[in-house]
Each structure stands twice: as structure tokens, then as C-alpha cells.
Amino acid sequence: MEEYKQLQYEDELRANHFSSIFLSVLCCTCLFVWAANELGIFVVNRFYMRLGMIIACLCLLVPIITYIVTLGQNRYFKYVLIISVSLMSISIQTFLTFHGVLLCVFPILLSLQYTETRVFRLAFWLNLAGIIFAILLGYYVGCWDGNMIYATTYGVSLELDSFKARAAVMNRKYLYQLLLFFVLPRTVLYSILSFCVTYILNAAKLQYVRQNTIRMQAELDGLTRLENRAKYNYRVANEYTRLNSVYVAFIDVNFLKKMNDICGHEAGDCVLMKAADDIRMLVSDTVHGYRLGGDEFALIFCNYNEKEARRILREWEKSLKPFNSSEDPVQCSLSIGGAFSSSPINMDQVLKEADEDMYAVKLAMKAQRTD
Secondary structure (H helix, E strand, C coil), X not given: CHHHHHHHHHHHHHHHHHHHXXXXXXXXXXXXXXXXXXXXXXXXXXXXXXXXXXXXXXXXXXXXXXXXXXXXXXXXXXXXXXXXXXXXXXXXXXXXHHHHHHHHHHHHHHHCCCCCHHHHHHHHHHHHHHHHHHHHHHHHHCCCCXXXXXXXXXXXXXXXXXXXXXXXXXXXXXXXXXXXXXXXXXXXXXXXXXXXXXXXHHHHHHHHHHHHHHHHHHHECXXXXXXXXXXXXXXXXHCHXXXXXXXXXXXXXXXXXXXXXXXXXXXXXXXXXXHHHHHHCCCCCCEEEEEEECCEEEEEEECCCHHHHHHHHHXXXXXXXXXXXXXXXXXXEEEEEEEEEECCCCHHHHHHHHHHHHHHHHHHHHHHCCC
């Protein structure tokens, strides 16, 4: 469970990082469009463009600054993100509707990066309300969709300079028509699109989880959760020979059979899990740990020199706590043997040497025991 929460946390950090990049690109795009309109490339009224873009940029700057200050590690960043992008979308839809209507999809897509369904619900309902608000408010004070009809009928120059005249010809009693012909179609299409995208992405996530579960079942040992012999055999055949050097340590649990016979297999399984936990202390991207079967384990040090690998193993062995208390009828321990090879690596030879070394250590430890 703790490992799952850690992976969830790492996924959220990656989502926050992507969102910060997306926000920066979106903010730059808004500034570019604003500058182009000021230069006369676009034909939107400058007052409404300035008002819409100032509000939009302020909305985008809030999560950007939050991300910079918290380094993307604030647990509430995702809510700040969704609210800010939704308000940005509403602002642009209100004052520049025919350019900004598709922006309402962005908060939905951003919310789907996160596992909490409440993030999606926040984005969905906030933007659904935003569509209604932007259509009604945009009709009276913004650049509503009728601009396209109005500009082609009376000319672009009149559209730019005579917004009061445009407002005068609007029938302010058309609320019913606005709700029926603008609000209803957009909210329906928005809802269908949102749930369609949600279903597709959730299906993709489920497929990923299933594939990852199948992979883990194929590669991990069921009892110890270390990588299993199948994964070990694959890497021996395909990966380790390409390294500059490799140190192989074979580990065997002494007297495990006696423990099973006297105390039961449950006690023996506890010893194996304790051994696996100890081995997991060394596992990293460059040190691979395996349960090969029964009481046999392996550690593979990738691109370590022999002296360094042996030093790490000695320090690790000194730090290990006993498997049993002194009152237990059987005292289990570990036999550790190893061998080193540098490029060109002969895996067959180094595995044979490590196995022989481990058994020599095992025989010596058994010879010292009197129980």
C-alpha cells in the first residue's frame, strides 16, 4: 500500500510538471494573440481583447507562480490549476467567444491526469457553468458569435469601431433563443465530449494497470516480491553481457529445511520474507535482487568494480539482524558467495564461480555449527 501511494505521489508530481509547462505555453500564446491584435493582424475590438487577455493571463499566472513557489509539491496545486484554467476559459469565451469556445476542454483534459474523481467533477461543473455564463454575458458585453455575421454584413471596419451601434440592433429579449440555440447545444456537446474523453482515458488507464499487473505477476516472486528466476534468466541472456563489469552474489538461507520441519512452513516463509527484505535494502537501478527459488537468492551489481561490490556486501552483511531469537529451536543465517567479471563478460563462468563460492561459504558455516 505504501509503495502504491508513493507511485501515486510520483504520478501527481509528473502531472504537475506537465501542467506547468502547458500553462506557460498557453500564457505565451495568449500574449502572442494579444500582440497580433494590437498590430492589426486580427480584427477583434482592442478593448475587449485587452480585457479578456488581461484576465486570462492573470488566471494563468496564479498556478504558474504556485508551482514555482512550491516546486509542484503542493497537494492543492491541482485544484488551483483547474479553477484558474476554467476562469481563463470563461474570460476568453466571454470576450472572444468564437475564438475560445474549445478552451473549455482543456480543464477536463488536465483534470484527467489526476486519480481523484473530484478533480474531474470540479472541472466539469465549473466549465459547464462557464459555458452558460460566457454565452449570456458575452451576448451583451463581449464579442459574441454574431460578430461573424455582423462583420460580414456591415463590414469589418464597422465591427471594430461601432460596438455601441451593434449593441443597439441586438434584441435584448432573446434570452429564450440564446438558451435554446446557444446554451443547450454547447452544454450537450460539451457533456458528451467530456464523458467520452473520460471513458477513453479511464479505459486506457485500466488497460495499463492490467498489463502492468500481468507483467509484475510474470516477473515478481509471489512470496517475497523480488524479481523471479524468469526475469533473472532474461537479463542473464540479454542484458548483463553488455555491461562493462558485473559482480554476482549468490545468497542461500542456511537450515531453512530444518526450520520448516520443526516449526512449520509458515515460520520458514517468514524467514524467506525477512531475507528478501534484507536483500531489498541493496536493490536499486544498478543492483538487481532476485529470488531464484526455494531458499536461493541473487544480487547482481551492474558496472561496479570488484572492490566496491565486496565492500558494499560486507557492510550490508554486518548490518543484518538475526532471523531468530536465541530461544528458537532453529537458527537460520545467510551464506553469501560472489564472483566478478569485466568486459568481455562470460556470464556462464561468473555464475559458476559465484555458485561455487557460495557453497564453499555454506559448508564452512555448517562445519562451525554444533546444533
